Amino acid sequence: MSEAIIQVRHLTKxxxxxxxxxxxxxxxxxxxxxxxxxxxGAGKTTTMRMMLGLTSITExxxxxxxxxxxxxxxxxxxxxxxxxxxxEMYKFLxxxxxLKHFQRMYRDIPDSRIADVVEMVKLTDAIKNKVKTxxxxxxxxLGIAQALLHSPDxxxxxxxxxxxxxxxxRELRDYLKVLASNENIAIFISSHLLSEIExxxxxxLIIQKGKLTDSQVVNETQETQQVVAFEVDQKQKAIEVxxxxxxxxxxxxxxxxxxxxxxxxxxxxxxxxxxxxxxKVYGIKGVQKSLEDRFxxxxxxxxx
Amino acid sequence: MRGLRLIQNETxxxxxxxxxxxxxxILIAISILWAFIALKTAEDHSHWKQDxxxxxxxxxxxxxxxxxxMAAITEQKNEMAMxxxxxxxxxxxxxxxxxxxxxxSSTEIASIISIFLVIIGGSIVSQEYSWGTMKxxxxxxxxxxxxxLSKFLSVVLIGIAYLMINFIISxxxxxxxxxxxxxxxxxxxxxxxxxxxxxxxxxLLQVYGSHLAxxxxxxxxxxxxxxxxxSNALAIGLSIAIYYGGNLVSVILSAFNEEIPKYIFFLNLGxxxxxxGGGSPLxxxxxxxxxxxxxxxFILFMLISLLVFEKRDVAE
Ligand SMILES: Nc1ncnc2c1ncn2[C@@H]1O[C@H](COP(=O)(O)OP(=O)(O)OP(=O)(O)O)[C@@H](O)[C@H]1O
Ligand SMILES: [Mg+2]
Numbered sequence: 001m002s003e004a005i006i007q008v009r010h011l012t013k014x015x016x017x018x019x020x021x022x023x024x025x026x027x028x029x030x031x032x033x034x035x036x037x038x039x040x041g042a043g044k045t046t047t048m049r050m051m052l053g054l055t056s057i058t059e060x061x062x063x064x065x066x067x068x069x070x071x072x073x074x075x076x077x078x079x080x081x082x083x084x085x086x087x088e089m090y091k092f093l094x095x096x097x098x099l100k101h102f103q104r105m106y107r108d109i110p111d112s113r114i115a116d117v118v119e120m121v122k123l124t125d126a127i128k129n130k131v132k133t134x135x136x137x138x139x140x141x142l143g144i145a146q147a148l149l150h151s152p153d154x155x156x157x158x159x160x161x162x163x164x165x166x167x168x169x170r171e172l173r174d175y176l177k178v179l180a181s182n183e184n185i186a187i188f189i190s191s192h193l194l195s196e197i198e199x200x201x202x203x204x205l206i207i208q209k210g211k212l213t214d215s216q217v218v219n220e221t222q223e224t225q226q227v228v229a230f231e232v233d234q235k236q237k238a239i240e241v242x243x244x245x246x247x248x249x250x251x252x253x254x255x256x257x258x259x260x261x262x263x264x265x266x267x268x269x270x271x272x273x274x275x276x277x278x279x280k281v282y283g284i285k286g287v288q289k290s291l292e293d294r295f296x297x298x299x300x301x302x303x304x
Numbered sequence: 305m306r307g308l309r310l311i312q313n314e315t316x317x318x319x320x321x322x323x324x325x326x327x328x329x330i331l332i333a334i335s336i337l338w339a340f341i342a343l344k345t346a347e348d349h350s351h352w353k354q355d356x357x358x359x360x361x362x363x364x365x366x367x368x369x370x371x372x373x374m375a376a377i378t379e380q381k382n383e384m385a386m387x388x389x390x391x392x393x394x395x396x397x398x399x400x401x402x403x404x405x406x407x408x409s410s411t412e413i414a415s416i417i418s419i420f421l422v423i424i425g426g427s428i429v430s431q432e433y434s435w436g437t438m439k440x441x442x443x444x445x446x447x448x449x450x451x452x453l454s455k456f457l458s459v460v461l462i463g464i465a466y467l468m469i470n471f472i473i474s475x476x477x478x479x480x481x482x483x484x485x486x487x488x489x490x491x492x493x494x495x496x497x498x499x500x501x502x503x504x505x506x507x508l509l510q511v512y513g514s515h516l517a518x519x520x521x522x523x524x525x526x527x528x529x530x531x532x533x534x535s536n537a538l539a540i541g542l543s544i545a546i547y548y549g550g551n552l553v554s555v556i557l558s559a560f561n562e563e564i565p566k567y568i569f570f571l572n573l574g575x576x577x578x579x580x581g582g583g584s585p586l587x588x589x590x591x592x593x594x595x596x597x598x599x600x601x602f603i604l605f606m607l608i609s610l611l612v613f614e615k616r617d618v619a620e
Binding site for chain 2: 045046049052053054055056073074075076077078080082084085086087088089090091092093097101102104105106107146
């Protein structure tokens with residue numbers, strides 16, 4: 001795997017003896033889109049605020065590109081773009097003036113870069129209008145434009161899909177994917193809406209009551225382990241036979257099929273073993289447990 | 305370099321808002337109103353020499369009566385000395401219906417500029433919280449103290465701009481209303497019972513410089529309150545109360561104690577007034593003393609603002 005550009009270690013935020021965020025540990029790699037999923041009040045925003053140096057860290061640390069946000073905040077933030085909750089802008093300034101304002105806060109951003117990001121978020125027509133005339137979706141896109149302005153290596157986006165319509169969400173998803181794969185940047189994106197994150201992310205962290213639930217749910221695109229259903233004539237015999245050869249796997253009987261969690265390469269081997277023992281195989285199907293099922297399973301409640 | 309760009313950002317956020325222009329219009333309107341007042345109340349001063357002579361002979365007669373207290377006598381003596389000096393050196397008083405006299409009297413308007421600056425300085429930090437933009441500012445690779453300092457400096461720059469605008473406008477309005485009579489180019493005042501004679505331009509520079517010092521200190525106070533409490537209403541209210549209610553406080557305090565008021569910052573404002581007019585409510589202080597007190601408070605206000613801002617959690 002590529003280098004971890006963000007390392008989060010024992011990250012804890014405590015206010016008045018209450019742990020809002022407790023002992024988070026995770027890495028984010030270049031080229032990866034990592035989802036951060038959790039119900040309201042789980043601590044997503046608090047975590048991101050600590051990662052961006054907006055609030056102090058009670059315990060633990062976050063390093064970005066090797067720089068600690070606690071001790072070398074300025075270096076750490078040099079390569080980070082962010083949106084925290086709603087990306088509020090100066091309403092009395094035009095979209096362009098807002099971007100110029102943030103441009104002045106970095107070392108060398110050429111003016112052409114502003115035109116590029118504006119083009120990218122499709123605001124070219126409205127960029128000379130005051131932000132107070134913008135719709136929620138336009139503001140959100142301007143927020144994304146300011147986050148991308150300095151071509152960051154890392155994007156930390158807190159609910160960037162808020163206020164976007166389905167096509168807006170789709171566009172955002174598309175260019176985040178392009179950014180991750182073409183420009184090799186790491187993206188950390190939070191949401192309490194599962195359906196969105198499921199489609200954008202390679203990997204998802206689930207946070208609840210300030211703690212990461214121990215499993216990291218891996219999305220299908222990157223998943224190596226999958227659940228496979230074998231439709232066979234003799235289920236009992238099949239379990240017996242396979243259990244001997246593949247002792248490390250667990251086989252379970254479901255209504256009509258035999259379920260096994262395994263990697264892709266093992267599937268034909270399982271099939272070969274079954275045929276060798278004269279067990280008829282009528283069908284092999286990958287069963288993707290939906291992320292939603294997992295989310296509900298893990299958090300034991302309604303996701304939103 | 306980036307420091308200058310930060311100041312540019314902050315000044316843009318001041319002058320791109322309506323408030324800035326409304327204040328400017330108020331400033332111009334007051335200047336014109338001021339000119340009308342000067343026109344209405346003006347007396348004919350074509351025979352100023354005779355007037356001064358008449359005043360002096362009247363004063364000397366009063367003096368003979370000698371039933372007045374010491375302070376009044378000293379004041380009268382000083383006035384007589386100054387009138388005598390004017391007659392000897394042919395220096396006409398700065399009548400407010402002359403161009404320079406009007407420019408001089410328009411420096412009074414600068415106290416309104418102080419209020420404007422308190423309003424701007426008292427909200428420049430808190431408004432970023434209420435707009436929700438503070439987090440957008442602070443996720444940049446820039447030290448927080450630099451952002452705060454650039455905000456303060458931009459307020460000072462706007463203050464300098466307003467003062468210069470006030471000077472220019474008063475000059476233009478003066479030329480329009482009293483163009484025929486430029487007025488005196490010398491300014492006289494009394495210091496340690498001696499008549500002092502300076503160029504009116506030097507005098508104006510000092511008046512404006514003194515106003516600027518006031519503005520910087522009172523704005524630093526508003527700035528600190530605004531940074532501490534994230535409330536512009538509190539910052540503005542408290543600063544204006546102090547600016548205008550200061551003298552009252554000193555009267556009350558000095559009834560109990562002569563020493564304490566000397567160390568209260570707002571009683572040391574108005575440095576130039578101390579010097580030329582004896583306008584200070586404080587007894588036994590010098591300009592240097594007041595300047596030092598102001599400097600100490602200024603540093604204190606800025607340090608408190610910076611330290612609190614540096615440590616603060618931004619979560620609104
Ligand atoms: N300054 C604070 N003082 C005390 N409690 C706080 C503070 N800020 C946040 N909290 C609490 O911390 C918890 C986590 O809040 P946070 O905003 O991080 O949740 P979230 O996961 O972003 O939720 P949402 O999906 O609603 O945005 C909440 O219970 C909130 O009430
Ligand atoms: Mg949140």
